[in-house]
Amino acid sequence: MAEADDSGVVTAAILVIGDEILSGRTKDKNIGYIAEYLTNVGIDVHEVRVVPDVEDEIVAALNALRDRYDHVFTTGGIGPTHDDITADSVARAFGVPIDVDPRARALLLERIPEDQLNAARLRMARIPEGAELIENSVSKAPGFTIGNVHVMAGVPTIMQAMLDAVAPSLATGRKMLSRSIPTGLKEGDIAAPLGDIQKDFPDVSMGSYPGFEEGVGFTTTLVLRSRDEARLGAAATVVEAMLAELRSGRLVDT
């Protein structure tokens, strides 16, 4: 399991596997959920990829991501049908054998009568050698962790249960703190003074997020993020003062 390095930062990537996401038929609900969840426990998501149900693509993306980040979370492709090839792809990426795992088979039997545990359903018990199972409290068929890769279902309710199951075992870092500041101002009026403040606070990331509503026009929310509460507070104070100046019309934007 990856450990936090000296910087206190633990990184992750999300790998979404599935033709149905790429065709637009299914609108992904997992990326945003996992990203928010991991941020809240102190793991920074640095990259997301979505790849099709093609073994070479899954293997290549998984190897690129697991080499680079502390954790990789995959979703999708662990069901019983011919297009569910995630477990086999992960085994190939790690260069380990894969077969029906007695622990996983036993879990399936908690839900599926033995006479219905056909060859297709047994595919859900195929687990790469050396992997630890991830409990599925919804429908039993487990996910698994091998090395720094956590393999989860694509169905959101099941994925969420698996994330709850695996999260407590993860090395996490210093939590990223954030402060959201609605401005009531246009982004183009804030940009220059915000950029100046950003230079004074290189350790506080300052994001500016425009929204647009028909009839209302643009709105801007600033989000400050840092692992240091004191620095975050100091930056927020300076930003709030800048916004007050802007609103009063005293700060002339150039």
Added chain:
Amino acid sequence: MAEADDSGVVTAAILVIGDEILSGRTKDKNIGYIAEYLTNVGIDVHEVRVVPDVEDEIVAALNALRDRYDHVFTTGGIGPTHDDITADSVARAFGVPIDVDPRARALLLERIPEDQLNAARLRMARIPEGAELIENSVSKAPGFTIGNVHVMAGVPTIMQAMLDAVAPSLATGRKMLSRSIPTGLKEGDIAAPLGDIQKDFPDVSMGSYPGFEEGVGFTTTLVLRSRDEARLGAAATVVEAMLAELRSGRLVDT
């Protein structure tokens, strides 16, 4: 502009740029929209990546994707603030200069009074040399196309307007046709006979999508996809017959 090859397949990737997606603060709504839109006009999305507001990351992902796919669609990072670095990153990826573009500046002036067109807002007129503008019918600040890369806004309403503006100019392929078949059966009962049918129809992709609802349990929808309407129809007929057999209990799953 990329042309459809002999296979009639035109490929694309989506590159989402933005820390706010990776932190989970903003839930992406663009990937699913673009994927469905492109599928409907005959362009196959093969890969999606989400990267942070970091120039090296944007450049590396963009170069990997534009080499590999016919089109790349980016979203996010083209506003007026210091964290909007997409246009500069794209220029670097292509190795071309970037500066304020008179055409883009003129568009901004259609919406922004000249005395409010400050240095920050003028950043939205920075366009890499050789790029064509993509019209923004919502708020004027344009996107742009350079080579096979289409750079769009992150705000969904604006991105959607830009996609409408750029789509008619794109080379597209033979449209992927699909047929959705609700089964009323469990995925594990369908898996084996469906796998057999898939082998007989290598040119028709057969996806199986489980849903799970609390209290209801699993439901399964099959989605058949092909560019050949006759083959799609033939495959659907065979699948429907298989499902009828399964429902009647005559087909014994092994």
